Amino acid sequence: MRxxxxxxxxxxxxxxxxxxxxxxxxxxxxxxxxxxxDWHYPNFYPSGFTFHWWxxxxxxxxxxxxxxxxxxxxxxxxxxxxxxxxxxxxxxxRINFWxxxxxxxxxxxxxxxxxxxLFAAIATLYYSLNLMGTFVGVVIIQLLGTxxxxxxxxxxxxxxxxxxxxxxxxxxxxxxxxxxRTITLRMAMPxxxxxxxMSFLAAFxxxxxxxxxxxPSIFTMPTEMYSLVQNYPxxxxxVFSLLLTLPSVLLLSLARKHIMGxxxxxxxxxx
Amino acid sequence: xxxxxxxxxxxxxxxRKTLGGRLIIDDLNLSVADGEMISLxxxxxxxxxxxxxxxxxxxxxxxxxIVLAGKDVTELGPDKRPSAMVFQNYALWPHMSxxxxxxxxxxxxxLTKVEIKERVEAALELVNLLHHKDSRPGQISGGEQQRVxxxxxxxxxxxxxLLDEPLSNLDAKLREKVREDIRELQRRLKITTVIVTHDxxxxxxxSDRVAVMNSGRxxxxxxxxxxxxxxxxxxxxxFIGSLNYFDGKLVGxxxxxxxxxxxxxxxxxxxxxxxxxxxxxxxxxxxxxRGHFFEVVVLREDGRFRIxxxxxxxxxxxxxxxxxxxxxxxxxxxxxx
Numbered sequence: 080m081r082x083x084x085x086x087x088x089x090x091x092x093x094x095x096x097x098x099x100x101x102x103x104x105x106x107x108x109x110x111x112x113x114x115x116x117d118w119h120y121p122n123f124y125p126s127g128f129t130f131h132w133w134x135x136x137x138x139x140x141x142x143x144x145x146x147x148x149x150x151x152x153x154x155x156x157x158x159x160x161x162x163x164x165x166x167x168x169x170x171x172x173r174i175n176f177w178x179x180x181x182x183x184x185x186x187x188x189x190x191x192x193x194x195x196x197l198f199a200a201i202a203t204l205y206y207s208l209n210l211m212g213t214f215v216g217v218v219i220i221q222l223l224g225t226x227x228x229x230x231x232x233x234x235x236x237x238x239x240x241x242x243x244x245x246x247x248x249x250x251x252x253x254x255x256x257x258x259x260r261t262i263t264l265r266m267a268m269p270x271x272x273x274x275x276x277m278s279f280l281a282a283f284x285x286x287x288x289x290x291x292x293x294x295p296s297i298f299t300m301p302t303e304m305y306s307l308v309q310n311y312p313x314x315x316x317x318v319f320s321l322l323l324t325l326p327s328v329l330l331l332s333l334a335r336k337h338i339m340g341x342x343x344x345x346x347x348x349x350x
Numbered sequence: 351x352x353x354x355x356x357x358x359x360x361x362x363x364x365x366r367k368t369l370g371g372r373l374i375i376d377d378l379n380l381s382v383a384d385g386e387m388i389s390l391x392x393x394x395x396x397x398x399x400x401x402x403x404x405x406x407x408x409x410x411x412x413x414x415x416i417v418l419a420g421k422d423v424t425e426l427g428p429d430k431r432p433s434a435m436v437f438q439n440y441a442l443w444p445h446m447s448x449x450x451x452x453x454x455x456x457x458x459x460x461l462t463k464v465e466i467k468e469r470v471e472a473a474l475e476l477v478n479l480l481h482h483k484d485s486r487p488g489q490i491s492g493g494e495q496q497r498v499x500x501x502x503x504x505x506x507x508x509x510x511x512l513l514d515e516p517l518s519n520l521d522a523k524l525r526e527k528v529r530e531d532i533r534e535l536q537r538r539l540k541i542t543t544v545i546v547t548h549d550x551x552x553x554x555x556x557s558d559r560v561a562v563m564n565s566g567r568x569x570x571x572x573x574x575x576x577x578x579x580x581x582x583x584x585x586x587x588x589f590i591g592s593l594n595y596f597d598g599k600l601v602g603x604x605x606x607x608x609x610x611x612x613x614x615x616x617x618x619x620x621x622x623x624x625x626x627x628x629x630x631x632x633x634x635x636x637x638x639x640r641g642h643f644f645e646v647v648v649l650r651e652d653g654r655f656r657i658x659x660x661x662x663x664x665x666x667x668x669x670x671x672x673x674x675x676x677x678x679x680x681x682x683x684x685x686x687x
Contacts, residue, residue, distance in 0.1 A: 247441035251455035
């Protein structure tokens with residue numbers, strides 16, 4: 080048995096190494112370029128190490144405005160999405176109403192078409208509503224991409240809370256609202272956290288619609304990338320790209336700690 | 351088991367419940383004395399769980415009244431009722447430690463932190479789990495989880511304690527011990543207690559009285575001894591314990607044809623040597639050692655008898671006479687004296 084296991088093990092390790100290179104390679108390339116003054120073929124080594132590109136990004140008014148816009152708009156989008164979608168998710172997860180399946184599949188199928196066509200149609204609507212180039216317009220556009228995460232994931236989380244855990248709380252003297260707050264919401268929280276992370280990333284990374292609706296008055300980090308790639312040295316783009324990946328990495332590592340660990344991994348002793 | 355307080359701990363008057371177009375509970379009446387421990391016993395689908403859920407307040411009856419400790423609670427939600435329930439799968443909150451689970455009802459009541467800590471520790475002490483107070487449900491065994499659930503119910507100082515199949519999720523060895531522990535605790539605290547179970551041994555050994563349920567009605571509500579010795583209906587007689595069961599009636603030591611049915615407990619038959627005066631012989635078919643007694647199967651012309659005995663163990667094939675000490679006669683399903 081030992082011998083026969085050795086070859087698959089080697090292949091597995093090779094596959095993992097390849098995957099790591101595939102995923103991390105571009106990031107390593109970006110990280111390297113963010114800190115070098117110049118690095119071009121045929122030079123094997125970069126010509127020098129520098130923080131110059133970082134200061135350039137943070138001092139450039141267009142770039143720092145884009146960063147500020149992104150960091151303001153994305154949280155607002157997530158909050159709006161929570162307010163709109165979480166009650167719907169609860170209803171879908173817990174109440175068996177007519178058209179429930181159609182509703183869920185409808186939300187899903189809206190995401191299965193190319194968005195650019197949808198955005199073009201929205202743009203004409205925006206002109207008549209004077210939302211073009213406005214903050215609200217950008218928030219709404221980004222909101223669209225978060226809806227699927229903020230309904231599907233929390234709906235599953237709400238549905239998975241065992242009813243008798245709520246009954247036990249009712250029996251212990253809690254009214255319906257307290258039961259929701261202390262038991263249902265608390266137990267659905269890991270799912271909601273995942274939805275928040277996914278929604279934030281979806282909003283933060285949204286470029287097509289934001290560009291169409293926001294430009295030229297509102298730029299976020301992803302839409303600023305368009306002009307960045309064309310108009311700035313490649314090292315500036317590298318710095319900016321790293322900044323763009325930062326929230327994903329931070330959020331996912333935070334989420335991992337809160338969602339994977341703790342009581343949920345211990346499993347419920349429930350039927 | 352009556353305490354000083356007079357009156358009933360629990361009264362159900364004319365309860366009726368239809369679920370999904372099916373009549374589950376039909377005109378159910380039950381009076382449980384204050385401090386008494388009773389079982390609702392019956393096969394699955396007999397309505398015992400539905401009854402318990404109506405007492406707890408999770409289901410509203412279509413008709414009838416529920417009175418807990420002298421107070422009509424029919425219209426109250428489960429949070430306003432003076433009852434506490436231990437769920438079949440314990441229903442502990444997995445995100446809270448044992449102590450937090452037990453503290454929850456007290457927090458809801460708005461007790462001070464000091465009071466809560468004191469009462470939580472007392473409750474956990476009562477079920478011998480103080481050492482696990484900081485463990486979460488996922489980290490302790492099923493038996494320990496059940497004790498936490500029991501502590502969570504007792505800490506509320508309920509007028510009525512409701513236990514839904516409390517032993518069904520425990521392994522056989524633990525079951526007997528937990529059964530005794532629950533009984534001892536209930537006696538000490540004198541809490542009116544209702545247990546739902548499908549296990550007759552559990553019901554008979556733990557309860558002051560047992561209500562045997564069958565398709566939404568109570569067939570008989572009496573002490574375990576009474577239930578076994580004088581089953582009021584044919585259903586109860588066949589449901590509780592073993593029974594030799596024949597069409598007809600018993601005349602002398604013989605079953606003769608007649609309108610009703612006759613039931614004979616296996617231990618109510620004495621095996622005698624054949625050939626004595628007026629004997630009616632039968633042949634021993636099987637002798638099975640069953641630990642503290644023997645099971646003997648005897649075939650006679652009027653039927654096949656199963657006998658539990660410790661004396662006069664016959665040989666297989668031997669001809670014997672059976673003397674019947676006691677028989678239960680039923681007509682139209684009801685006991686006739």
